[in-house]
Each structure stands twice: as C-alpha cells, then as structure tokens.
Amino acid sequence: MNDQTDVLLAARGLSLSYGTVPAVSQLDLEVRAGEVVALMGANGAGKSTTLMGLAGLLGPAEGHVELMGEPTTEPLHRRARRGVRYVSEERSVIRSLSTLDNLRLGPGPVDDALSLFPELEALLDRPAGLLSGGEQQIVTLARALAGDVRVLLADELSLGLAPLIVQRLLGAARDAAAQRGVGVLLVEQHAHLALKHADRAYVLHRGQIVLSGPADELSDRLDEIEASYLHGAMPAAATP
Incomplete structure (x- = not known):
C-alpha cells in the first residue's frame, strides 16, 4: 500500500459553492500514485463539483487543494503543466477536426496516445464528428493519458456508452x-464497475x-x- x-x-x-x-462541504480525500480511487454518489451529490475543485476550475470557499504535497490555487492550465489531466463528462473533441488533429491538441505525443489505444490508427483521417460516442471518448482519454501524466480526474467516462x-x-x-x-480519481455511474477497477472509494451524499x-x-x-446513498444515480441509455 502506498504511504x-x-x-x-x-x-x-475543502468546501465548494456556486x-x-x-x-x-469539508471534503477530505486523497489520491495516491499508482491507485484508482472511485468517487460515488447520487445525482446532485457533488461529484462533478468535487472534480472541478480539484482540477482548478472552481475556487474553494473553505479549505484547500494540495498538489504533489503543496497547497495550490493554480487554475487548470497550470495544473495541467504539472501533470493533472481532467476529463469532463462532456466529450472533449472538436467535431470538425480529424481524429489525428484532435490527438495533436493534447499535451503528449500522438504516438503515446496510439500506443495506448491502437484502435485509433484506423480512424486518424476521420472527422471526429463522424466517430461514434465511444470512439470520441476513446480519443478524449487517449489524449489525456499521453505524455507525462501524474493525475487523471475523469468524470463519467462511461456515460451513455456500451459495456465493451x-x-x-x-x-x-x-x-x-x-x-x-x-x-486516478474516477466519478462513475456504474458503482459495481467503479469498485471493480478501484483500490479505494469515497461515497458522497449531499x-x-x-x-x-x-x-x-x-x-x-x-x-x-x-439503497442508502446512490438512489437516483441511474445509468444513461447506452450508445456504441
């Protein structure tokens, strides 16, 4: 176990507000090197807000975020330079650009992305807008994981996608x-899958x-x- x-x-x-x-309110959590942590909760529990606060998209009302052991108030683009990658629940592709050009927009080499997801090789010339929902999410994750990554914050990677x-x-x-x-800190609607892939987990409620x-x-x-805490965290309809 990591120390x-x-x-x-x-x-x-950490407290966050709009x-x-x-x-x-008063959130205490940790993500260690080499582990996957699941963050679970019903719709509206504060999961996406938590990721936004950790990513630097939302400033704290109280408390603070620590990155590599030091308090930080840096915005997302500066945390990204230090190896933080944030994948929102909205698919982050530019539909008019090719798959290759979408991968080029990431901070890491395209070759790294393709080594992680070789199935993208056949799609490099295709406009991202013509990819399936699952393929678009693969492009997004490949781009996030390429290069020198320290922390991955992923919000609902599986939203609306087929099981495979x-x-x-x-x-x-x-x-x-x-x-x-x-x-890795995962917000995941499928609790059983999240726990299958995670080392530790937190449950948020209100x-x-x-x-x-x-x-x-x-x-x-x-x-x-x-029964107690995840009521209302219902999976969306799957698409390929």
Whole structure:
C-alpha cells in the first residue's frame, strides 16, 4: 500500500459553492500514485463539483487543494503543466477536426496516445464528428493519458456508452495507474464497475463524504450503499 509520501492530489477541508449556494462541504480525500480511487454518489451529490475543485476550475470557499504535497490555487492550465489531466463528462473533441488533429491538441505525443489505444490508427483521417460516442471518448482519454501524466480526474467516462467500450476505458485508467504510477480519481455511474477497477472509494451524499474505504470492502456492502446513498444515480441509455 502506498504511504503518505505518495499522495499526488488531496482535498483538505475543502468546501465548494456556486455563488452563495454550497455544493460540497469539508471534503477530505486523497489520491495516491499508482491507485484508482472511485468517487460515488447520487445525482446532485457533488461529484462533478468535487472534480472541478480539484482540477482548478472552481475556487474553494473553505479549505484547500494540495498538489504533489503543496497547497495550490493554480487554475487548470497550470495544473495541467504539472501533470493533472481532467476529463469532463462532456466529450472533449472538436467535431470538425480529424481524429489525428484532435490527438495533436493534447499535451503528449500522438504516438503515446496510439500506443495506448491502437484502435485509433484506423480512424486518424476521420472527422471526429463522424466517430461514434465511444470512439470520441476513446480519443478524449487517449489524449489525456499521453505524455507525462501524474493525475487523471475523469468524470463519467462511461456515460451513455456500451459495456465493451466502458470496460476498455476503465481498463485503460486501471493500466495507467498500475503500469505508470498515475493517480486516478474516477466519478462513475456504474458503482459495481467503479469498485471493480478501484483500490479505494469515497461515497458522497449531499456534498459530504459519508463512507470511504478499500474498494473490496465497499463492494461487499454495495446493496446497502446503493439503497442508502446512490438512489437516483441511474445509468444513461447506452450508445456504441
């Protein structure tokens, strides 16, 4: 198990709000090198807000974020230079550009992206707008994982996608942690899949962490957790 010196990203008493409306309260969590952490909760629990705060898109109302052991208030583009990658729940491709040009927009070499997802080789000349939803998400994740990545923050990688694509995406995130020491924080609507690929997990309820622990222990309590805290976190209809 990684120790305290391996913490890449942490929230310390972090509270986040939209104007005067509180969204997340007194959040304490850690993401260590080489591990996948799942962040689970019902719709509106504060999961996406948490990722935005950790990524630098939303400033803290209280508390702070630590990156590589040091407090930071840097915006996303500066955290990105230090190896933080944020994948939002909206697919981040420019539809008019080719797959190749979309990959070129990332911070890492295209060859790295293709080594992670060789299935993109056959799609390089195709406009991203003509790719399936699953292919677009693969482009997004390939671009995020290419190059010198330290932390991956991924919001709903599986949203609306077919099971085989979901397994491919979550497996790639797991491999990045295991093989390259990336710290991964996943927001995932499919709790059983999240726990299958994660080392640890946190459960958010109304903006506060109510449960945390090893993924296998929380998996054993999944029925209880779903009934108590995940009601309303319903998967969207799948597309290829």
